[in-house]
Amino acid sequence: MTWFRTPALAVVALVASWAGAWSLAGTPYGAIVDDLLLRFHAQERACRVAQAPAEACFVVDPGRAALLAEAVEAFLAEHAGAVVRGPWSSANGTHRVALSLPDAGWGVLELWLVEVAGHRIEGRFRHLPERGR
Numbered sequence: 001m002t003w004f005r006t007p008a009l010a011v012v013a014l015v016a017s018w019a020g021a022w023s024l025a026g027t028p029y030g031a032i033v034d035d036l037l038l039r040f041h042a043q044e045r046a047c048r049v050a051q052a053p054a055e056a057c058f059v060v061d062p063g064r065a066a067l068l069a070e071a072v073e074a075f076l077a078e079h080a081g082a083v084v085r086g087p088w089s090s091a092n093g094t095h096r097v098a099l100s101l102p103d104a105g106w107g108v109l110e111l112w113l114v115e116v117a118g119h120r121i122e123g124r125f126r127h128l129p130e131r132g133r
Helices: 002-025 030-040 065-078
Strands: 043-045 055-060 089-091 094-100 108-116 120-128
Touching (some): 002 030, 030 055, 030 108, 065 094, 065 120
Antiparallel strands (some): 043 055, 055 120, 094 108, 108 120
């Protein structure tokens, strides 16, 4: 019966990745993610390691973190007051910013950008629901 375990695990992982995509689209941040992916000219891909139930991964090739950060800032300028940006943080080629709606009850949307060799960006959007008050 161990030969049955590997296909079953693959199916569970596939369903979990679909569930993550659906749950991110079902959050108030779904439209923001869609808009930013278009601005980035990104190609969506499955997340290698699931870190949250609501997340989406993408690749921009070629890409630079600075150009994607400018696209985020342009998006925020167009939606002034509707989306709030936290401070950017970066270390070892990884850049992170948190976006939130004025009503903090919706949690935050994290954007992670990792610069890899060949002028390529691997990114991840992750929705972190509000923690218990």
